[in-house]
Amino acid sequence: MKGSTIKSVIARQLMGRENPMIGATVITENGAVGTAYCTAGISVGKHEIKFTYDGGSKWKGLGVMNAVNEVNEKIAPRIIGLDAADQFLIDNVMLNIGGNNPEKAVGGNATAAVSAAVLKAGAKALDIPLYRHIGGAEGVTLPVAAFGAVGGSNRYEKMLNVGAKPTYSFIAHDFNSFSQASYALWEVVTNWQTFMKKTYGLHAFKSSAYATTAGFVYVPPGIVDNERQLWQMLNDTIAKSGYEGKVGLQVDIAGECFYNKENGLYENIFAPGGVTRDEMIETVKEMADKYSFVIVEDPLLEDDFIGHAMLTKAVEIQIVGDDLFTTNTERVAEGIKYGAANCVLLKVNQIGTITQSLEMIQLAYENGYGVMPCSSRGEGLDIVDYSVGINAGTIRETGLGTAGSRFLAIEKELGANAVFAGTSGISGKRFQKKYKENKNE
């Protein structure tokens, strides 16, 4: 029997950011342990896969004991005895439970937690780092370094369903290595936080081992009259830190949340009042040209493929689809037809299994799209290894803190083979041009 053969599978109900989530632990014959979690997002896109919930009144119906039972009763007996290093086989076994009857299938939260736990146990059983288990000898790319700058919504009108959007982040890209980029990022972030603390008494949300995506300073209403003032402040901080053109900005808009169906306008996002789709596109263009924005996420309605295509063509920076694609292969294929966005946000655990995630990534790459990992579905610190394993050029806010240290450790481990994505790691024609220019020099 191989050491990497699965010996046991345990599932538990645990706590996600706000509601219960499922955790799965897989143990192999040679004692390797892999634990992974799967949680729903705060805002759940309507195209996301189906999770199993308990219903009823406890936990407002969001308990996941039924999903836990699915793992213990349906998944565990089928995968115990299989090889944890054979991800494809195990994922297929899980996906085929229930055959063609969707009623008998298991929830996406159950499969996602087990699938990721199998991946981690497999890596440990083989005694190789997780990123190498994912990407083999090819997984050697360190992404541009990013960290949160601003969060908090409702600056212009009280709207209850917008989470903390829009969020802004710093992206350190024009450097020779991840260590250089992350150090510059540290300077910019520290200067920004000091400025916000001294000027407005506002503090940043700190990262931790379980919340790697962090750094946002929550800016309440009353600080700025419109977002342009905020963009200028962010730009000034970059300039004062001496990194103009080397450190850029990202915004995650979640346009859908601000859309008013009745008048067809996007309301109270960047300033009081509503704007049309065309005006949104103009605004994003302004952000890319006048301010240092290099990445824009979910600028428009999540079903507006045409609008996203127009924007991507007009702006030529990285346009990321999160709610647009929901890490769903069919949605990505649909978007590609239109040329909507040029990068897919990857929530590894959102799609159901690791195998499906890898297929989606492949589809994106084959069509010239980038893939940007994000740890909001329970991936935690593992997102760093996923990023390197799939050679992602950009990743959500993980350039500092514990996650940043993991990147530094991988950079050291890869040594001369480490590749830093740099500016050309950002999708969008503008940055690809820059790469070519540099090559000619």
Place this chain on the structure above:
Amino acid sequence: MNNILIKSVLATEAFSDSGFPAVEVTVTTQNGESGMAYNIENPSNSSYRPKYLYDNDSRFKGFGVTKAAEIINKYIAPRLIGLPVNDQAIVDSTIKEVLLKNDIPLYINVTSPVSVAVFKAGANSKNMPLYRYLGGQRAFTLPVGGHLCASGSKRYSKNERAKGKPIYLMMAYDFDSFSQAQYALWETVGIYEKLLAKKYGILIHRGFSMAITKGKMDNDEVLWKIMVESIEKAGYTGKIGIHVDIGANDYYNKETNKYEGLFSPDAKSREDMFKLYNKMTTEYPFVVLQDPLEENDLEGFKYLRENNKAYIVGEELFCADVDRIKQCISYGCVDCVLLIVNRFETISDAIKIVNFAKTYGVGSMPKDACGESLDMHSYAVGLNAGTIYERGLDFSSNELLIIESEIGDRVKYSAQGGIKKNI
């Protein structure tokens, strides 16, 4: 017993979640296991702040830690390699001996990360969970944890020192198990957040920012009322209480001898504070008061411990100064010591303090502040601490839920006993 020996000790500078660089130490053992620890300062305004070594050059605004890492690699590592990884006493005394011999002060960010990394490697070398390695068969109690409900220092003054305090946490203490307590907290906190948003127009984002800024309320009593209302609405009156981390030292003005801008705009004398604390524990469900007075008022701490119903916790009162902690405990100042494990010279020193406190009937409350991160949960269970700072709800509680299910039927929730006064 065959000794498992230390194979390597490697220190490096790494990023930390606090903003400034951490000393990261990785220890490997000859049976192929390893342990990793981070150490950061998280500077306190306390006069009892321990010593740290920084590079003081242009990098990281002077807070680089390459010198600390170098001392570990150059002086300590060669002496630890080959020692038995499970003999923490020898390891910890060797660390100190090496530094003393080379005339290097016992900087916390040199000694502690090595000690903790060896400890974790030791647990892994025996394939034991950290709480079991620390507490043996006695480790079976789950601590009472809290959930952060509000923070913010500048509601009533431009306080630059207070770092977000007072911090309010709801604590579910009268339940049979950690999971039940967590469910009650989850229900109550959900109601509380809705009340804040809908009734009072205060928007907060769980796990994002809980700061309540200037102009939202005339004094903190408004906030206490909202908390009480939420607890009542959820049906947990008498079962869920409030822990407040006050950090009064940072509001104390030596010249006027008054506490300024704390809880309300008016300045308060020591007697005013006693009265207010009495009100908080009789009219409101405050069950834990942390650092209620300035750090030199030992008499005041003693008075509160003897006369106030709440569990009195000290942090800035003594930071991690071992002699000062012992002095305060023996003088009867506190019911509980806030335990930041990575602020002690070695893990053995932290354990010694917990045991010293126990002999006086004084508890300890582990907190993640200096790089302990997920290990903190194991410290709480391993030391049968009774309470833990935060960790009642959200992602951070999962380590405790996992430990709860690992221990199985034998598990015991500290409940009321966790915050019981032993005078």
